[in-house]
Each structure stands twice: as structure tokens, then as C-alpha cells.
Amino acid sequence: MSLSTKEYFVKETFKSIKRNQLMSFASVSTVAVSLLVLGMFLLMVMNANNLAKYLESQVQISVYMEDSASQNTLTAAEKSLKTMPGVTKVTSITKTQAMAKFKQRLGDQNRLLDALGEENPFPYSFDVQVDKPERIAQIVPKIDEMKGVETAKFGQEVVEHMFKLTKLLRMGGLLLVFLLAMATLFIISNTIRITVFARRREVSIMKYVGATNWFIRWPFLLEGMFLGFAGAMVASLVLIQIYLALQEKVYATLAFFPLITAWPFLAYLSLFLIITGTAIGAAGSCIPLRKFLDV
């Protein structure tokens, strides 16, 4: 392809966008809105995922020992817990420590405990952390069978709910993304259809003088890609602003909330949106062209 040909393509593309200002603006806006929603959904899904992972990593098994367990049994239990496959950390919590922790939690209300007198109802316990949450289901019954163990508990339900939510979000998001992509495709292909229609005379003359289909296609393809690209740029910029503002708010009020850090996350997301927008633009312009090229 010679330089003058490339120049010709670029010139034709911008001429056409200018000629079709209103429709081009409408397409860019639609792409921008669709991709913005898509981006928001991705942000939500990815953050939910992140949160689930975070909670998952927080998963630990609390092993409560029998009050009657001797110091020897406790030491033996700790030892065998540590050697279990997948166990990464075992922390022992003595009865006194447990009591102190509880007192701290009660805060001003800790006088309630006075009623207990000298008695400490808290059992000796271990906090066991594992590398993968899937292991919990196999480990817990084993721990339960160990000597001196009263019961082993873990925050299974919370994690399971979280995973279900993420799954749902992902499925719903996927469906929404698909619908939005179709809508965007439709809008862009309509814009290009109008462009092609406005220039059908030119296209037919091109065919008569022997232009190849690809030569005819390029300016329209570029136009579609440009519309998609421009819309994606707008969507990305808006999304970045929203996320940065959100992050500031979250950090100010919910400091512990595991939000995905803005960079480079947003850069990847923008790149993804831009590629998607441009690809949709290209696809959208191919659809109406097929019909018109068939001369």
C-alpha cells in the first residue's frame, strides 16, 4: 500500500465523519455509554472477586480444645496441626488471652464479666490458617477427630455467600456485557450503513473502475474503528475519574475495605475498553459493507 493510498484512506475517513457529524456523535456517545457500563461492571466484578479472595485468604479454622485437655495433649495437638498438609500457620490462644480479647471487645460493658467471678469459661484454642480454602473441608473433620479437640469451626458460610455473589455478578455482568456489545455493534453498523448509503454512488463507481473490495472497505472500516475508539476513550476517562473519586471516599471511611488499587488496574481496564471499542467499531462497519460490495 503506497503512502498516497494511506493518505487517501485517512482523508476519506475524516471527510465522512465530518459529513455525518450528528450520526458520528451519536455513535461515539452510544459506544461511550455502553463501554462505561461495561467498565463499571468490570470494576464491580473484579472488586467483588478481589474481596472474595481477600476473605478467602482470611479463612481460618478455630480449633477449640476440651477443658480437660492436659498441657501435653495441647502441645501434641499443636504439633500435629502444624504438620497437617496445607496448614500455613497455627496460633495458640490461651484461656487468659481469650478472656482478655473478649473483655476488650466488650469495652465499656466488660463489667458484665464480673458476674463470672473467678471462672474463665473460654476454652484453650488454636487459630489455624490454611493455604487454600478448598482444603478446609478435608482438614476440619480430621481436626475434629484429634485427641482433646472439642470442636473445629470456620467461617465457611460467609465465604460461600461471597463466592455465590461473585459468581452471580460475573454471570449477570457477562450477560449485560454481551447485550451492550450487541447494542453498540448495532449502532455503529447503522452509522456506517448511513455512510455507505450516502456514498453508494461512489462505491459503485469504484467497483466499475476496478477498485478491490479491500480498497473500498478501508475508509469505512477506519471510520467504524475511529468511532469505537473515540467512544472507548471517553468511557475510559470517565471511568478513571469515577474510580479515583470512589477510592478516595472508601479510603476516608472504610479504610479496611480491600479495594483494588487504582494503578495499574485502571490502565489495563482502559486498554481493554479501547481495544473492545475499536474491535466493535471494525465489526460494526463490516456488516453493512458486505451487502453494498456485492456489485
Next chain:
Amino acid sequence: MKGISKTYPSGAVALRSVDIHIKPGEFVFVVGPSGAGKSTFVKMLFREVIPTTGKLFVDGVDVIGLKPEEIPFLRRQLGIIFQDYRLLNERTVYDNIAFAMQVIETPYRQIKRRVAAVLDLVGLRSRAGDYPGELSGGEQQRVAIARAIVNDPLLVIADEPTGNLDPETSRDIMKIFTQINDSGTTIVMATHDKNIVDSMEKRVIAIEDGYIVRDDAKGVYGYEPEH
């Protein structure tokens, strides 16, 4: 062209086993009443219409057997002229002609030189910067002719090129066609114009109801003018 027939999907038969050989450098008129198959005949030459049966070669190329991506290269060997000129109204005369070279990716400098030459040939050099809307019908058809020959075609196909023009303008147009033919380019022209056919004394192929009814080396129109 051998044993060519064309039946349209509607069932209308436009041509019935037509055998024709056109030699390089010939000037051929295709005549006949409206709807006799003239248009189908010329359209087949640039593969706008594909024959239902038969064989069709243009410069040794099997037109019917062409793959879609090969069609543009056939058309680059042809210059096609229509009754309604088919110019791009938002482009100047120069750009209309240059367009035919741009779209087959001719280098810029070559375009400039060649467009100037064909503008001279059709006598429109001074109108290069004007838009088609500012030209008379005859001038517009001359631009269309210039566009058709700018890529040096082997064969010029003209479908009623003088259909919208008055007799005097038509004669001028025919002079240009004669000049093109004299330089060795084959011309196939479908026409209704009795005066032109009779005055040129060229080969005349008459089609009626899909059949070739006459093929004379120095023929006449042979029909009463329809209008």
C-alpha cells in the same frame, strides 16, 4: 462469446445462445428494440450480469469463471460509460477522472500527467476545476469518457452514451469515441441512436428478443427511431 444465454431469476429470458466474436480494435454497435437484451449483452462484458450458460472471454480471461476477488482486475482492463454519466457531483472534473486512478492505487505523479492528457483528448482542460453540476450534459459525458479511458483500457463499453444528448452533442461525443478507437481501443456500444449508427458505418449487431438477428460489418441501425 459462445452459446451465451441469460435467464433472469424472474424467468425473463434476455439472451438465447448468442455466439459473437469481437476482434481487438473493432468498433461495434449493439442495437435493437428496448428490452431486447442489449443492456444484458453489455453488462455481461464487465460481469455485472453473469450468463446462465455459455462461455465468455474478454482478452482471453474467462469472465464467468472469475473469482470475486479477480473481478476488479478484469474491470481495470475495461472502460465503462453509462447513459447517466455517473459522475461524483461533489468532486471536480479533475478529481472525478483522477478518482479512477486513485482507487487502483496509481502513483500520484502518474495520475497528474495522465489526467491532463485525457482532459486534452476530450477537450475539457479548461474545465478541470469545475464541478459536474456546472457542466452541460455533453461535457459531463465527456468527463465520463475521460474517466473510462484514463486507465488505458483494452475495451470501452458504452451503454447508451448519447441517450441523454442532442444530435449535435452526440456527434461530438462520437468523434471522441472514434479517436479512442483509432488509437486501438476496442469499443462496444449499445445505442438507440439511428443517426449515429448510420453515419459511422461500423459493425452492427442487432438483438431482438434475445437472439442475434443481424451482424453486419458495415451495418445500419435498421429500425425506426423510437423517439
